[in-house]
Amino acid sequence: MKVLVTGGAGFIGSNFIHFLLAARPRWSVVNYDKLSYAGNLANLASVMKHPRHTFVRGDVCDAVAVSAAMRGCAAVVHFAAESHVDRSIYEPAPVVHTNLTGTFHLLQAARELKVDRFLHVSTDEVYGDLEPSGTAAEDSPLRPSSPYSASKAGSDLLVLSFVRTYALPALITRSSNNYGPYQFPEKFLPLMITNALAGEALPIYGDGRQQRNWLHVEDNCRGILAVLEDGRPGSVYNIGGHDVEDNLAMARRILRLLDKPDALLRHVADRPGHDRRYALDSSKLRTETGWSPQIPLDEGLERTVAWYREHPGWLAQVLDGSYKIYYAKYYENRDAALSAFAGAPERKE
Numbered sequence: 001m002k003v004l005v006t007g008g009a010g011f012i013g014s015n016f017i018h019f020l021l022a023a024r025p026r027w028s029v030v031n032y033d034k035l036s037y038a039g040n041l042a043n044l045a046s047v048m049k050h051p052r053h054t055f056v057r058g059d060v061c062d063a064v065a066v067s068a069a070m071r072g073c074a075a076v077v078h079f080a081a082e083s084h085v086d087r088s089i090y091e092p093a094p095v096v097h098t099n100l101t102g103t104f105h106l107l108q109a110a111r112e113l114k115v116d117r118f119l120h121v122s123t124d125e126v127y128g129d130l131e132p133s134g135t136a137a138e139d140s141p142l143r144p145s146s147p148y149s150a151s152k153a154g155s156d157l158l159v160l161s162f163v164r165t166y167a168l169p170a171l172i173t174r175s176s177n178n179y180g181p182y183q184f185p186e187k188f189l190p191l192m193i194t195n196a197l198a199g200e201a202l203p204i205y206g207d208g209r210q211q212r213n214w215l216h217v218e219d220n221c222r223g224i225l226a227v228l229e230d231g232r233p234g235s236v237y238n239i240g241g242h243d244v245e246d247n248l249a250m251a252r253r254i255l256r257l258l259d260k261p262d263a264l265l266r267h268v269a270d271r272p273g274h275d276r277r278y279a280l281d282s283s284k285l286r287t288e289t290g291w292s293p294q295i296p297l298d299e300g301l302e303r304t305v306a307w308y309r310e311h312p313g314w315l316a317q318v319l320d321g322s323y324k325i326y327y328a329k330y331y332e333n334r335d336a337a338l339s340a341f342a343g344a345p346e347r348k349e
């Protein structure tokens, strides 16, 4: 079987390609990726010459190129997106364009080419803020808070409209916060690890008590494959980790693993519209496919920290000039940069 994977040069997409090539020896992958700032062929170094992996550089917003890349593929796994919440707040236009228009072009091509399965990779952020002990199931209301999560919720609805109107055999996964190798260091855990390795301050937004439902990327990849093979077309599946932990506790774990002092923790201005809590109910996926997360948080964090330590070349390459400009603007001059967003309403309990 030939599978089109979009966004395969990013964090989860590249992990999925490594996983799939090993797990399904008769499948081949067409990897379609624009190579945005977050896309990195170094994530795929060991498979760039693999006989079952073909890389195609292209934009999901280019309808003709999308259709050409999809031709002959039986299935599509759609990861490509602008994935960073903070960037979506600072500059929403590319996020809305890629996540909505790009998904639309893929759906159109999938419909015309009559693919057997279309798996859209979405996020727990579409459910928005949860109550202190609440969890979100697949039928919970969609209450996105950021331009990023709103664009993902919108793309989910487009997918479901193609199921209903055109009988497209599409499925949606909504996973919680992934962590693991090859994650771009703008995201919380790799940012904490890279700063701690460099002996620099760890910026904690607000009080640091926001909770996230941590999931090792390998557990997400296994969940996505389970849905691709065994999910019911038209269905949505949550993929959540065992652990719901707050940001401060996660940062402290990283400091302990690297033998660094808590004095490196630095509370900084909060993210506008910051969701306090995400937590998924994944019982549907467990019941229907037998999936469950296999990697405990302690072990996953230890492996992840070790991976970043052992890959200084990869890190040096991604912490390039454009990352440094981004970091200086939103971290070293954070108060000035965020003053433009002052006045976001507080969360309503």
Ligand code: NAD
Binding pocket: 006, 007, 008, 009, 010, 011, 012, 013, 032, 033, 034, 035, 036, 037, 038, 039, 040, 058, 059, 060, 061, 078, 079, 080, 081, 082, 083, 084, 098, 102, 121, 122, 123, 124, 152, 174, 175, 176, 177, 178, 179, 184
């Ligand atoms: P990422 O930012 O690391 O990778 C995104 C990839 O998409 C990059 O390789 C980039 O080059 C590519 N891309 C961006 N715009 C494109 C375009 N217009 N055309 C073609 N390619 C384009 O993201 P990630 O963390 O790997 O997330 C992958 C998917 O999983 C996204 O859809 C995201 O919404 C979803 N997701 C992520 C998480 C998480 O914790 N990282 C959790 C839930 C869902």
Ligand code: DAU
Binding pocket: 083, 084, 085, 086, 122, 123, 124, 125, 175, 176, 177, 178, 186, 187, 188, 189, 191, 203, 204, 205, 208, 210, 211, 212, 247, 271, 278
């Ligand atoms: O929940 C799934 C989502 O997880 C995915 O859909 C997104 O693509 C992915 O980026 C991630 O979004 P988050 O906003 O949860 O992840 P991020 O790594 O940006 O932040 C995690 C938490 O850490 C969040 O509460 C904000 C906080 N944070 C983040 C950064 C970058 C900090 O306190 N300091 C930071 O410097």
